[in-house]
Amino acid sequence: MRIQAAVLRERAGAFKIEDVDLAEPGPEEVLVEIAGTGFCHTDLLPRIDGFMAEPPLILGHEGAGVVTATGPGVTDVAVGSHVVLSFDHCGTCPACVDGHPAYCRSFWRRNLVGRTDDDGGRARDHAGGSIGAQWFGQSSFASHALAEARNVVPVPDGVPLELLGPLACGVLTGAGSVFRVLQVARGTSTAIYGAGAVGLSAVMAAASANAEYVIAVDRHRARLDLALELGATHVVDSTGLSVGEIASQVKKISRGGTDTALDTTGAPSVVTAGVGALRPQGTLGLVSAVAGTIELPGDALATGKTVTGILEGDAVPHELIPELIELWRQGRLPFDRLIRTYPMSEINQAEADMASGETIKAVLIPGATT
Template sequence: MSDTTFRDIKAAVTRAKGAPFTIEPARIRAPKDDEVLVRVVATGMCHTDMIVRDQYYPVPLPAVLGHEGAGVVEAVGPLVRGLSVGDHVVMSYGYCGHCLPCAGGHAAYCKEFFDRNFSGTDPQGDTALQDASGEALHDHFFAQSSFATYAISRENNAVRVTKEAPLELLGPLGCGIQTGAGAVINSLKVTPGSSFATFGAGAVGLSAVLAAKVAGATTIVAVDVVPSRLELALELGATHVINSRENDPVAMIREITAGGANFALESTGRPEVLRQAVDALGGLGCVGVVGAPPLGTTAEFDVNDLLLGGKSIRGIVEGDSVPQRFIPQLVDLYLQGRFPFDKLVKFYPFEAINQAAEDSEKGVTLKPVLRIGA
């Protein structure tokens, strides 16, 4: 492939386990087939970016991560039919589109999900990025690798959004916000008048609080250990908050809900917290699990409590969302003032990516968003 097919860009590269991100000159190839080239305006940072940097998930290095990108379509491949240059898009996760889960409207459980989001290459084993020395950089992280000024995505995971919405804000809808809100609306199907508890009041958990309010839950409980997060949870719609360092969340939720919550969400990735979430359910209650611990992590629960209570535990990926449908719905709710996820966001310049990561890990910032381009 000749040099004329490449574009000079800047990318934040992860070169070694646990090492800081380094912003480097790089090159990206032109889009092919059903791909689109997106000029990245802003990208959210997510817990998954950090656990891959730290190699909890075995994405090959060196790599360009980033999977909550929003930007403007700059070029399209010859098979693209639904997107045009100039469209505003939010990039979400990759999926094949033809396996049984995809055909059934559950693309988040695509049989090729891990390969398309964590393999570090496209489905053919190729990369779109090179570093300044011409060496390949592993990319296609969540079918985008948007810690860069430009990203290659596929048409089916680049979601066109209205130009009325602030594009720099929308990237987190592609993963973290979508996960929390979708878990409530799509997976748990929280009902009007019901009780809901979120274990963890980070960006995902608070997105779930917002969605539970939209869904009509009348008792919404947020559990966390950071007072500022609990204060924000009340502002966003929680009816009760519990600091689990100071109080027993299981006992308090059972008291608040007169026996146990109808629905719960676990977003911390801590097995002991998952046990609390199961224990806090009422009869026929369901807990959704979205927190991602290291591979191989196990958890315990009381089998008879689960059995006799008719309780269920549901694993949830990406909020079981169909991005092409769900992301525009969330944008509409935001524009109507009913889903103010902007209150979770703090913006950072691209050059401050390591500070953003540190602030996220310390709990200082709920949802960092990197401003990358105009």
């Protein structure tokens, strides 16, 4: 069928809205008419020279929309179902069977490549050329996306479908890390480094878990102010602070160190500060690949501290996304406050606004004109 998609033609080029031919859903696949799709920093990885996914590509992996067709064998959703499109996974490898689909043995190939002719891809441009699609099992920077049935999560009516896409990755990552991995609990302390979409989602999750200290650390005053509105109990403006100064401020606020911490910055010096500010036996999670090398003093982990990487909040999307919607309904996870919507045709402006920090989370609306 003929769809419209924002196509990345060159690593450093602008996105272009194009007509694209997309195949009908095959076995265990669904076609989803996209109501809105979040813009995540991971969508910018193909801008890096040498990255495994090569343009031309249709990106986008925080889609939400309505199922308009189903392939053979699909039983969990039907035409008309409202769904959020999350990351792809195989469902049968040891990690998937054990309830950790983010660590699926084929995660990279399924999510970070973009299928082309060589790999069963089924998106073509007007000249018949193959376009990489099904990025994260979807490619939702488009009017429609072909998704695997197992990575679409049904959602209830009565919620703003066009805003739910970020629950698939950014909000899932922040909240999943807090709930599932760090297990932030009532009366405990946590520090969240970086107050972007993932960090602020973690702040909201920690507040909803009734942590006693929720400390947000960032260099942008406006984001720290928003963190306070979203449930942070304290903030640290790290502008001009050394690693040691950041750690000592967080330790002082938390009366000796935090039980847990989450780094969303990927900055090595921030990770060093976060580990230094943990109490004995504390755990720090890393949600993004850290740029460069993390330097830790030789005795940094001696008191039983743990540093762990976390992909996609180690979440099971079918379980966590409905829970996040329920928390939103209760007013305890107001993730919509992170969002600014743009027509899909303004995707390049959305990218620029996220890069400048003016927008925390862009959501692109296909077909919108304003």
